[in-house]
Amino acid sequence: MAEILIMGGINHIQLSSPLSSIHGIGPRFIQKLNKLHIETVKDLLWHFPTRYEDFSNITKIADLAPREECTIQALVKKINVRRAWHKRMFIIEAKLEDETGEIRAVWFNQTYIKNILVPGKTANFSGKVSESREGELYFSNPGYEVMTFQDKETKHTGRIVPIYPETKGLTSKGIRYLVQPILKEIEKPKESLPQKIVKQHGLLPLSEALHIIHFPETLDDALEARRRFNFEELFLLQLHLLGERARLTKEKAPALDIGVEMIKAFLETLPFELTPSQKQTLWEIMHDLNKPTPMNRLLQGDVGSGKTIIVALAAICTAHKGYQTALMAPTEILARQHYHTIVKFFPDHEEGIALLTGSESKLSYGHGLETDLKKPSLVKEIESGKVHIIIGTHALIATSKTKKERKITFPSLGLVIVDEQHRFGVRQRAELIKRKEYIPHFLSMSATPIPRTLSLTFFSDLDLSLITELPKNRKSIVTSAVPPEERTNAYTFIRNEIKKGRQAFVVCPRIEPKTEDQKLTTKELEELNIKSVKEEYEKLSKKIFPDLRVAMLHGKMSGEEKAKIMNSFVKNETNILISTSVIEVGVDVPNASIMMIEGSERFGLAQLYQFKGRVGRGEHQSYCFLFTDSSSEEVKKRLTSIVEAKNGLELAEKDLKFRGPGEFLGEGQTGMPDLAMRALQNPQLMKDARKSAEEITKKDPELLLYPDLKNAVKIFTSQIHRE
Ligand code: ADP
Ligand code: MG
Numbered sequence: 001m002a003e004i005l006i007m008g009g010i011n012h013i014q015l016s017s018p019l020s021s022i023h024g025i026g027p028r029f030i031q032k033l034n035k036l037h038i039e040t041v042k043d044l045l046w047h048f049p050t051r052y053e054d055f056s057n058i059t060k061i062a063d064l065a066p067r068e069e070c071t072i073q074a075l076v077k078k079i080n081v082r083r084a085w086h087k088r089m090f091i092i093e094a095k096l097e098d099e100t101g102e103i104r105a106v107w108f109n110q111t112y113i114k115n116i117l118v119p120g121k122t123a124n125f126s127g128k129v130s131e132s133r134e135g136e137l138y139f140s141n142p143g144y145e146v147m148t149f150q151d152k153e154t155k156h157t158g159r160i161v162p163i164y165p166e167t168k169g170l171t172s173k174g175i176r177y178l179v180q181p182i183l184k185e186i187e188k189p190k191e192s193l194p195q196k197i198v199k200q201h202g203l204l205p206l207s208e209a210l211h212i213i214h215f216p217e218t219l220d221d222a223l224e225a226r227r228r229f230n231f232e233e234l235f236l237l238q239l240h241l242l243g244e245r246a247r248l249t250k251e252k253a254p255a256l257d258i259g260v261e262m263i264k265a266f267l268e269t270l271p272f273e274l275t276p277s278q279k280q281t282l283w284e285i286m287h288d289l290n291k292p293t294p295m296n297r298l299l300q301g302d303v304g305s306g307k308t309i310i311v312a313l314a315a316i317c318t319a320h321k322g323y324q325t326a327l328m329a330p331t332e333i334l335a336r337q338h339y340h341t342i343v344k345f346f347p348d349h350e351e352g353i354a355l356l357t358g359s360e361s362k363l364s365y366g367h368g369l370e371t372d373l374k375k376p377s378l379v380k381e382i383e384s385g386k387v388h389i390i391i392g393t394h395a396l397i398a399t400s401k402t403k404k405e406r407k408i409t410f411p412s413l414g415l416v417i418v419d420e421q422h423r424f425g426v427r428q429r430a431e432l433i434k435r436k437e438y439i440p441h442f443l444s445m446s447a448t449p450i451p452r453t454l455s456l457t458f459f460s461d462l463d464l465s466l467i468t469e470l471p472k473n474r475k476s477i478v479t480s481a482v483p484p485e486e487r488t489n490a491y492t493f494i495r496n497e498i499k500k501g502r503q504a505f506v507v508c509p510r511i512e513p514k515t516e517d518q519k520l521t522t523k524e525l526e527e528l529n530i531k532s533v534k535e536e537y538e539k540l541s542k543k544i545f546p547d548l549r550v551a552m553l554h555g556k557m558s559g560e561e562k563a564k565i566m567n568s569f570v571k572n573e574t575n576i577l578i579s580t581s582v583i584e585v586g587v588d589v590p591n592a593s594i595m596m597i598e599g600s601e602r603f604g605l606a607q608l609y610q611f612k613g614r615v616g617r618g619e620h621q622s623y624c625f626l627f628t629d630s631s632s633e634e635v636k637k638r639l640t641s642i643v644e645a646k647n648g649l650e651l652a653e654k655d656l657k658f659r660g661p662g663e664f665l666g667e668g669q670t671g672m673p674d675l676a677m678r679a680l681q682n683p684q685l686m687k688d689a690r691k692s693a694e695e696i697t698k699k700d701p702e703l704l705l706y707p708d709l710k711n712a713v714k715i716f717t718s719q720i721h722r723e
Helices: 027-035 041-045 172-185 195-200 206-214 219-249 260-269 276-289 307-320 332-345 375-384 426-431 452-458 484-499 522-544 559-570 605-612 633-644 648-659 661-665 674-679 683-699 707-722
Strands: 051-054 069-083 090-098 101-108 122-131 137-140 143-146 160-163 296-301 324-329 353-356 361-364 370-372 389-393 413-419 441-446 463-467 478-482 503-507 550-553 576-579 592-597 623-627
Touching: 027 172, 041 172, 051 219, 069 101, 160 172, 172 206, 206 219, 219 452, 219 683, 219 707, 260 307, 276 296, 276 307, 276 441, 276 463, 296 307, 307 324, 307 332, 307 389, 307 413, 307 441, 324 332, 332 353, 332 389, 332 559, 353 375, 361 375, 452 683, 478 484, 478 633, 484 503, 484 592, 484 623, 522 550, 522 576, 550 559, 592 605, 605 623, 605 633, 605 648, 623 633
Parallel strands: 101 137, 296 441, 296 463, 324 389, 324 413, 353 389, 413 441, 478 623, 503 576, 503 592, 550 576, 592 623
Antiparallel strands: 051 160, 069 090, 069 122, 090 101, 122 137, 122 143, 353 361, 361 370
16 A cells, blocks of 8 residues: 655645545545545544554564564565465565564565565564464564654554554555544644633643544553543533523423323223322323423333333323324334224224324224225325324334425324434424424333433433333243253243243344444345344244244335234234344234344343343243353353343443443444443543533523534534434
8 A cells, every 4th residue: 555645735634625635545545434434534533543552662573472462673684475375375474683583474465565575674563473383483464664764653563553443445554544644734623622621621632632542652641532532522412412402492382281180081091000100200291291392201111111001191181182193103013003002092082093104094083983094095184183193103204304205294293202212303393393383292202221321411301201110910021041052942942832822032133243344334234134034034934843833024024014924923823923123122912922032142231121021011921032152251241131130220220330331222222423322431521521511501502602612513413413
């Protein structure tokens, strides 16, 4: 790879410059960088190392010890390329020398090295020292860097070396080649944080931190630089969320004026009494609905704690007051389930409850009156205001830029309820209403147990209602981690349960790329997931349970197909349902008593806990089997914590302490930038950032005194919405 050339004067590269404008970075390079979402100089410099290797001390050849990471400075005495005799591979072998001795270095296939490490040149070599069977020490694939008189500063050797997230064909070494010269020539980046905050928290100034995070003198320096960026990201997140909150208090919403009598009347018709915390959360929600400013509330409760009835009550009361409710579920399966549940809870409703998904459109006016309408007619009914509760998927009701379908506008939308999707912006809400004189109340429900520290950080724009106990008389689920040698026994057990009339879920692992340089797109991952479901289906339906009825379900199937498969499972026409994580949230099939999870080490704990919640919903004793082929202690510990977990929140708190939030929530679950995720592992930093953000917003909610900061918040916001 050629050294990139930066021509002209000093400090002439701007952060916003596209990388293609820099001499020496060719289109092939640009393409690879784009794969890492790096387009501008700024993107590149903010592509931070994930770790470092310490090659800072130069060792003499005579002092090298096997298996140690070190750097030598040596003269290239000889170098040659030969072909490995039975493989299609080239071996490049060099003899290196310093005043204390000689050592061999080998590389594979990179024949161009021969043109760089020309005999007579002095270079640095960094890497792990290997030892051959004969006891000879040598370097295998060391990093190297030819020393010239002009260039005293090293990038790859003789220092603490940054290791970056990589992609195919673009290694950390390649990234270093780009970053170092650019860092030298860059215009000094403007400090985005107020001076006062930088001082108060002892943070490194931006420009210094930027240099140090890439090329630190010591590992401690690197940590300091990282702390600055972590603080900044958390601080911007808080400013964004607090800003949202402040904006909401200025908006109008319909004050619904729901009276206690109305609520009581509905409660009397229910087949059970609400648990104490269901009552408490219901009260909190109704209180908000009666206010003239929009509610922004998160209803959190463990799997099976009874959130649906609470939001159903909120919806039916809103309907009685003449306003519409839109309830959005993450999947069609769940939308249908919510529809049936709500219709069943309130059999005498007269307000019109509709189900509207890609594959179904139904309308119920209570007293058993249900019609299948064509979608356009149903939409017409909804837009005329006659239908009061509309249940669908996120995609159908929420405004989406990608879908061309005309979106429904509601004449009198008073409440938006969203299942397992935490946010719904002010603008998004306003767009759903015909005349934008107010914005609807918002209620999100979630079974993801979110530790308090985390919810303070991620959801500081939302008020929190917690259901803390399960309804009485629930049987606990027998949970166990199954090692490979017990697999056959587990299958026998499952067969016996099915003979008794029960049903089983089999969830197949999310397949993740193994190394960082194999980052797959969401689509590629999905394909892999489906492959694993299909393989499992082949195995179970043909080899293990050929006599049973086995079906599979995955995200790529059409809505109709999924509905068909789900319906036949609900009716117990299928014994075993194999699926990707699409059944994760909310699915309610009381006769299913076995949850079998393959490759359980690949799922986040929160997800595993959700899967477990799919069983134990009926009168039958239920079982959750966590299969794993891994014998690692870490995996064992994780699975044990699922086996022992009494409730989701306890599990979450525990897990956050041990492993940090990324691990618990699973990748991509929070929609937050990775950096913020990592920063969350430092609770003190989190508190500091929140406190500073509160202080600033209290005095100056619009950040008028801090235009740079305001701009930084704007950029940050657009990033989290992009993800
Ligand atoms: P989740 O919070 O996971 O969405 P659901 O709302 O699906 O839980 O409730 C689980 C089951 O418990 C449902 O069958 C529901 O009707 C029932 N349920 C809800 N509240 C109570 C209660 N207070 N007493 C008894 N059963 C209840
Ligand atoms: Mg639910």
